[in-house]
Every structure is written in structure tokens, then in C-alpha cells.
Amino acid sequence: MEKVEFVCEKCSRRYRLRRPAEEIKGEVLFCPECGGKLLRASARPPAAEASTGEIGGLEDFLLSGPVALFFWDLPRPSTPVEKTLEAAGFSLRRFRSVDELRKWLRILVPQVLLYGTEDRELVSACESHLGQDLSMEEYRRIFRIWVSSHYRTLDPREIFLSGMHLVCQPEHLDRFEEIYARARTYWEGLYRPYYQSLKEVKPV
Known part of the structure; x- marks a missing residue:
């Protein structure tokens, strides 16, 4: 398109x-x-x-490289999260409301979406709009993270209940690089066969 x-x-x-x-x-x-x-x-x-x-010409920074969008209103600083994602090659952009997230979604599909908040209603609203604004394939390609005390870090059951790919307690942010790497490896292994099959299926 x-x-x-x-x-x-x-x-x-x-x-x-x-x-x-x-x-x-x-x-x-x-x-x-x-x-x-x-x-x-x-x-x-x-x-x-x-x-x-x-x-020096137009800056086309959104057209190259993966983008990570994040919301943060926790008392703890987001520094460990930002450092980890930047080291992984992501361009970080912060959004401060559901409406601001939707503006971003008109421009791009992020590869990572992170919520650093205890506000369940805000996360629910964001997730609802993801389902409305994106196709299922686009939605599935987003690695979604929730940093919150509501869920136990890396607990499979808690991850399932949250609807995320990674949940992390704020008190474990000093280990975020390790936690992110473990969750990412699991997720990529889980979805690799699915994405491979999409490449192999040709439209009739």
C-alpha cells in the first residue's frame, strides 16, 4: 500500500x-x-x-529503524527501561494519553509498547484502541510490556492474565535488561513459526 x-x-x-x-x-x-x-x-x-x-534537510527519523512507544507515570524513574530499549536499537517516543497514542498509531506501528503505570483503566483503554486501530497481524507484532505492582515479574500466569508479553514489578527495574531479554527470547521463539508460515503462504 x-x-x-x-x-x-x-x-x-x-x-x-x-x-x-x-x-x-x-x-x-x-x-x-x-x-x-x-x-x-x-x-x-x-x-x-x-x-x-x-x-540539513528533513529529518525522516520515523521512517527508519524500530520504534518503542512508552507511557510512564510511576514514581521510579524510567531510566533502566529507556537504556535497555535504546541499547536494543529502538527509537523511544513517549505518549502521555490515550489520544496521543492514537495519533502515533496513525503514523506507525511500534514494535514495542510499554506501560509504566498502576492505572488499569488507562492500560485497558489503550489496549482497546489498539484492537480498533490496528489489524490483528499488526497487533500481534507489538511486544507489549506492563511495569506495575499488580503482577509478579515474569510469572507465566500473571503474564497471561495481564494480556501482555512481559510484566515487571517496579522494584525489579534494576534488572530490567535481563528480564526483557528473557521475555523477548521466549516470545520470539513462540511466534517465529507463525511469522514464517505467513511468509510461505501465497495468495491465490
Whole structure:
């Protein structure tokens, strides 16, 4: 599917929407990075296009590399989480509300989605919109993490009950790199046959 490029009129960052432009016709989109209004790249005034060269061209950071979105309102700092995901090669972007998450989903499908919160209702609302805004295949490809005291770290039953791929107690954040690696290895082993079969199945 052809994707449509947009440029922020404020910070000049470039984005590519996953959905065709006609599906969001009339909707005003804003830059997740600075809040500026997004314009169709082809619709930018010539002067604005020329000015981007002065800052080294348009930054296309969302079009390359995996992205991890995270929400965090816990008292403990998110530093261990951020360091682990950045070391794994992810570009981190923080969202602060359900609406902000949905704006991100119009632009990309993250490979990791992390909730650092005790707010069950917020997580439930986010998960509900994931089901509405994404296809089942897109949803299944997101590695979802919940850092919360509601569930025991890496407990299989607790992971199942939470609906996540990894749950971690805030008090175990100092071991997050190890915990993430263990959960990720298990998840990739579990889903590898499924994704391989998708590649092998050809449409009739």
C-alpha cells in the first residue's frame, strides 16, 4: 500500500502515514514531536521546502529503524527501561494519553509498547484502541510490556492474565535488561513459526 508523506510546518520533520490519505480526509494531524500541524509534503510552499536545506534537510527519523512507544507515570524513574530499549536499537517516543497514542498509531506501528503505570483503566483503554486501530497481524507484532505492582515479574500466569508479553514489578527495574531479554527470547521463539508460515503462504 502506498503511503503518504507529511511534513511538520513547525519543526520540518517528515512522517509517513500507514493509511491512504483518503481515509483521513479532513482530519487535522499534529506532529508527535513538537505539536506542529502536519502538511502534505507536496503541498508545502516552495519557500518552506527551500528553507529545510538550511537545517540539513528533513529529518525522516520515523521512517527508519524500530520504534518503542512508552507511557510512564510511576514514581521510579524510567531510566533502566529507556537504556535497555535504546541499547536494543529502538527509537523511544513517549505518549502521555490515550489520544496521543492514537495519533502515533496513525503514523506507525511500534514494535514495542510499554506501560509504566498502576492505572488499569488507562492500560485497558489503550489496549482497546489498539484492537480498533490496528489489524490483528499488526497487533500481534507489538511486544507489549506492563511495569506495575499488580503482577509478579515474569510469572507465566500473571503474564497471561495481564494480556501482555512481559510484566515487571517496579522494584525489579534494576534488572530490567535481563528480564526483557528473557521475555523477548521466549516470545520470539513462540511466534517465529507463525511469522514464517505467513511468509510461505501465497495468495491465490
